[in-house]
Amino acid sequence: MKQLLDITIIGGGPAGLYAAFYAGLRGLKVRIIDQNNTLGGKLNLFPEKIVWDAGGIPPQPAAEIMQNLIKQGTTFNPEVILNTVVTDIKKENDYHFIVETSDKSYHSKTVIVAVGSGIIKPIKLDIEGADRYEVNNLHYVVPSLKRFKDKRVLISGGGNAAVDWAHDIAPIAKSVHIICRKEDFKGHEETVRQLDDLGVIKITNQTIHSLIADEDEIKQVEIIHNTDDTIQILDVDDVIINHGFHMDCELLNDSTVQFERVDDFYIKGNANTSTNTPGIYAIGDILKHDAKVNLIIGCFHDAATSINQIKMYLDPNAPSYGIVSSHNPIFEEENEKIKKKLFES
Numbered sequence: 001m002k003q004l005l006d007i008t009i010i011g012g013g014p015a016g017l018y019a020a021f022y023a024g025l026r027g028l029k030v031r032i033i034d035q036n037n038t039l040g041g042k043l044n045l046f047p048e049k050i051v052w053d054a055g056g057i058p059p060q061p062a063a064e065i066m067q068n069l070i071k072q073g074t075t076f077n078p079e080v081i082l083n084t085v086v087t088d089i090k091k092e093n094d095y096h097f098i099v100e101t102s103d104k105s106y107h108s109k110t111v112i113v114a115v116g117s118g119i120i121k122p123i124k125l126d127i128e129g130a131d132r133y134e135v136n137n138l139h140y141v142v143p144s145l146k147r148f149k150d151k152r153v154l155i156s157g158g159g160n161a162a163v164d165w166a167h168d169i170a171p172i173a174k175s176v177h178i179i180c181r182k183e184d185f186k187g188h189e190e191t192v193r194q195l196d197d198l199g200v201i202k203i204t205n206q207t208i209h210s211l212i213a214d215e216d217e218i219k220q221v222e223i224i225h226n227t228d229d230t231i232q233i234l235d236v237d238d239v240i241i242n243h244g245f246h247m248d249c250e251l252l253n254d255s256t257v258q259f260e261r262v263d264d265f266y267i268k269g270n271a272n273t274s275t276n277t278p279g280i281y282a283i284g285d286i287l288k289h290d291a292k293v294n295l296i297i298g299c300f301h302d303a304a305t306s307i308n309q310i311k312m313y314l315d316p317n318a319p320s321y322g323i324v325s326s327h328n329p330i331f332e333e334e335n336e337k338i339k340k341k342l343f344e345s
Helices: 014-025 041-045 062-073 160-169 189-197 250-254 296-314 329-344
Strands: 004-010 030-033 079-081 086-093 096-101 105-113 119-122 152-156 175-179 201-203 206-214 217-225 231-235 238-241 245-248 266-268 280-282
Touching: 004 014, 004 096, 004 296, 014 030, 014 041, 014 062, 014 296, 030 105, 041 062, 086 250, 105 296, 152 160, 152 231, 160 175, 160 189, 175 206, 189 201, 206 231, 280 296
Parallel strands: 004 030, 004 105, 030 079, 105 280, 152 175, 152 238, 175 201
Antiparallel strands: 086 096, 096 105, 119 245, 206 217, 217 231
């Protein structure tokens, strides 16, 4: 017999995780489906990046915020399904949706779409045979800064992530070059300026032309000027590519339930997270409306709002918002443990 839960959340990043937590506060039964092999979404891509803009949380690495979000999001034991790509959303009636995957169908009364900017696929270096070096010293993410201690590092990319990586790696690396194909870098102005103080060599109007390798490791990189075709050769120990990510969201394109869209990608919704289909809600980066705030704190607001909307959708007599956690009887035992530790310290 099919298990008809209250909510299926598509996406296990910050928005989906907080929605799962808040749903538990409101007594709703939830499943999370995510295409990755772990929860946390894009926080997995930048584990050592220091996050400053999460309200009330002191600056800390994304990995720590991610682990706290996972712990919080699984407080009420949602059903978690990983390594699974959702392929379709179908509507049986106002209180019954079918979420299809490649090997199983999942049933719920409502659906929350929390897929961020789509399935995470780094844009790969467009050089034949480059993929063979990914095992050793060609990288598309930076899981640990320690990897680059005393190394000669080349970073290709002009956006915030590439500039941030250059900034963070420079103090421990032997040398850092950062190249971009345009006339200037698009990272935060002050961070770009600080690269000079850190000794990072900035190269503009150039792209990677070829890789020179010894067996399975890149030893040198040829970079070419975009206008005069002059070539420069750099000795390297590691190469990091940050040319962005494919915004792959075939689900929204192919879904039986059709979504109103913005820019042929994002879900056009409302500030209360509702979409053009009653019973389906969108939260986090995938949601667009005039009052949208694209910060991590914004996705938490979306999550709580969607759950309150779902609670009233399923039960019109329900209160419009949930009991705050400090007064929720669910947490009485844990609150006492925390208070005891405070008194003992």
